[in-house]
Each structure stands twice: as C-alpha cells, then as structure tokens.
Amino acid sequence: MKLMFEKVLPTENASWRYWLYELDNIDFNWHYHPEYEICLTLHSAGQRYVGDSIENYGDFDLTLLGPHLPHTWCSSPRQDGKQQQVYVAQIPVVWLEQLTTMPDLVALKPLLESSRQGLKFSQSVAKKVTNIFIAMAKAQPSQRFIGLLEVLQLMLDDKTAQTLSSSGYNISITSDPSTDKLDKIIRHLHQHYTDNIKAEDLAKLVHMSTNHFHRFFKQRTEQTFTELVNQLRISKACSLLINSTMPVTTISDICGFNNISNFNRRFLQFKEVTPSQFRKLYKMH
Template identity: 55%
Template sequence: MKPMCEKVIPSSNSSWRYVKYDMPQIDFNWHYHPEYEICLTLNSQGLRYVGDSIADYGDADLVLVGPNMPHTWHSSPNEDGSSQVVHVAQIPKVWIENQSADHPEMQALELMLKRSGRGIVFSKQTGIYAKSLFERMESENTFQRYILLMELFNTMLQDSDTQPLSSSFFSYGDKTDAGIDKLDRVIEFIYKNFDTPLYADDMAKLAHMSTNHFHRFFKRRTERTLTEFINQLRIGKACKLLITSNHPIAVISDKCGFNNISNFNRQFLSIKSCTPSQFRKQIRVKHLLS
C-alpha cells in the first residue's frame, strides 16, 4: 500500500505540533510527513509499522520517527472498553536541525536525529517518564511546552537501551503526492484571507474537487475539519492581538473574521478554555508578576 503524505500544521503560536489522541482503538493509517515525530502510545497493544519493520508493541511505547519514514500503529479495542491514548510531537526538520546545529549544548541531539531515519524505539522506563512530560504539556503554555520538549529530547538521549526499527537499506523514494500541493494552495489561501468570510465551495474549486470530496480530503490530511482549522487559526490570531494590542474585544473579533462577538466568545472558550477577557486578564497578571 502506498503511504499517504500527511500535512502537519503546527500548534497555535508554536513552531511545532503537540496533540493528544484519546480513542477506543488505533486504526491503520499508513502515512509519512517531512517532520520528525515522537509518539508515545499508552494503554494499547497491537502492531507497530515503521518502514519495513512490523513488530508488537505494548504500553508506554515511545518511538522517534525521522522525516518521510512511513509509519502507523494498529490496535483492537481493549477488552475492558478503556481508552487508548497517544501523545504526539511533530517537529519541523529545518527548525530542530538548526537548533542542534546552532547551539553547542544541543549537538548531542544531531546523532539521535540521524539515527531516527530508521525509527528508534526507546525503553519502557523512558516511555513511562515521557508520559509525565506529555501530560504536563497538555495544560502548559507554548513556552513551557518548548522547555518540556527539550527535556523529553534530553531524556531520550540518556536512554542506553534503544533499538532501531526499519532496516538500514529501506528507503521510501516516491515522496511525490499531488494532494499535498492542493492542500498547500488551500492553506495558503486561508492564511491570507482568515479575516474575511471563507466558504468551502471556493476552497474546493482551488483544489479542483467537489465540495463533499474536499471536506473528506481536508479532514483526512489535517485531522481537523475545515471549520475547526479556520477557527483555530482565527483564535490564534486573536490571542496575539489580545497580548500585543489594547483593541476592544469586539474589534479583535472583527479583525479575526468572526461574524459576531457571541460566536467569537463561544469559539474562544471552546479552544482556549477561557473567555477573551479572562485570557487578556491572565496575560496582564503574569506580566505584572514577572
């Protein structure tokens, strides 16, 4: 089966992406992307596919996968009906490689990044410690998440019980995917026009698809619906204005493309777990205390 190229969108106001999945089982989703990926799988067992490696995995499975290496996990539902949890950090290649090249303190990371081209599985002990770091990431701001990511890399570097996954001669040469070009056009359009009304029909035309096909295509490639993606982008822009400007909240709502203040407040609360006014107040309190 030919792997699908996944488009990775960094988390709001961040250079990389952190996401937590909570699901009854892990479906087979053979894919690759140009980012490094750290994946921690909890309360789950099944088969792990990385390159030409197919192996059993169990709880606290921690893996680092290099850029463009096809991979997926696959499990069945747990007998007790409990959820399976996956924490994922996806880190742009140029960003992390520049970090390690530009800072002598991080040069030890270079070798591990090179080794990850085959995929690396870490010891269960490291996986258990990584669980505590990922759980802290869930509720932290972007700066604290960056610190926790560096701590996670450092923990992985200390592990002397790592194993490569894919064979040294495996390579995935066909990385062309027409779909990624279509998605790039759409995302560029959204970023340029986020403050104006956006319609699925217009973006479907950009991608040369029917609207129904486009909705399925976008969700599969970004793991978010079109509406979720646009709202998350707009709320990210709103956060920046709440921090850097004194504009009234109603003005910020308009500047970020929301059709009314009630919808803005509702979407902000859903994504940030606080209202825009609470967010601004928290930022000002932190500034006074710093």
C-alpha cells in the first residue's frame, strides 16, 4: 500500500467539491491531493493520520488540511450498526488563495498557511460546522459557497485550533527522502502494529541503524516508537471493547499484548481506567 494521489473533481455547477460519505467503517487509505480539504467526521472513532501526526479521534472531528498533505482516517464498524459520516469540502488552491487577496478575506491567509501542517478544531466549532454542512446538501451552489465562507470564518475564530503535523514534515511535490521513509514507516506500522513488531525490523525497512531510526522517529512524530505502537494498540482495543462482546483477554491477544497484566497496565496509562471499567462506562453513557 503506497501513498496514493487522489484526483478531485468539482461538484456539478460548482468550482469546488462538496461530498458526504456514509460508511460502515473507514478504511486506511493513505493519500494526498493538491486541493485544500475541510473534513468533518461524525459518529466515528479511530485513528487519524495527517503527515507525521497519528492521533485518536472521536465524534465531531473537524480538520483543515493544506495542499499535498498526506492523510487518512481509519475506523472499525460500530456495534449499533449506525453508519459513520464524513463530510468533505475540497477547494482548489488557486481560487481559494486568490480570495485572500481581497481586503475582505485577507484575514484567512494565516489560517491557510497553518493548514499546510493540518489543523484540528474544537468540538463546539465542529457542531456549528455540522449544521452548515447538513444545510449544504439541499442548497443552491451560491448558498453552498456562502456556507463555505461561514465555515472558514468559524475556523479562523477558533482560538483553540491545534496544529497536527510537525513543521519539519516536508510536503513538497518533489520527492523528499526523509518524508518517503516516514510514509513507508507509517504504512508498515498501520498494517502490523498488532504483530510482534520491532524497531529493528522497521529500521531495516528504511535502511537505517536502529539508533538512527529511534532518533528519526522521535524527531518526526514527537513520540517514541514504543509509545506510538502502544497508542495504536490501545485505540484498537477501545474499538473492540465498545463494538464487541469479546472477553478482555481475547482483545488483549488480538491487539498484540503479550499478557493481560501488560495490557491492563498500558490501558490504565492511556485511559486512566481499566479495560473493564472503560467498557462499563461506555455502556452507562
């Protein structure tokens, strides 16, 4: 599975693309495109990959991604069978950046610049944006365009927005050896994090010494290799605890933990409750 280029076609009678995906689950699809993208993910929980950022996400996940920034979301089916929704707005670079030359919209420039690393917004903003995206479904093209400007303004006003990818992540169109190696590591990690995966194996995959790999990984992801593997495993465990009736010991084995004590300890470290408590709390809510 390699980094894929996505060809984006505008919505009919529009200069940008508005779309709603309704899915049982979101497959890992590591890709990029030259357009800016607003992505709103609803009724879903899993992992979000943006550049060199890997984070857990939940309901009302709202992001703004700059051009050529690799990304994907990944989730399992919900236990209640409810479909997961992903609203996307994909906007060509030329006309969006031309808008910011107008005195009325020049304030958007810093927002677009920051989006080149990926931006995540607060749930309160995401809920307001949800109403706008829902209204867009039956709106005329001109009304959708006004809605898009309203979304960008809400994002601009969100003082709690968080940057996702590191400033060192190179997203230039030309191939960059360091970014290529990181992309290869991320793809391999996603495919094998429940296996007995070792740093030495990943180091060989990208032709590094083990020590160099550890330094490279920490510098580019701001986490150690072990921390990230455990984070991915715990996220998978949370999904299984919520969406299945499997015993905790079975989930521990599926997620790659060598024994139940280690699983409980790591789960408590990340979630501040035990796996059994997590399952009970989710059912209560």
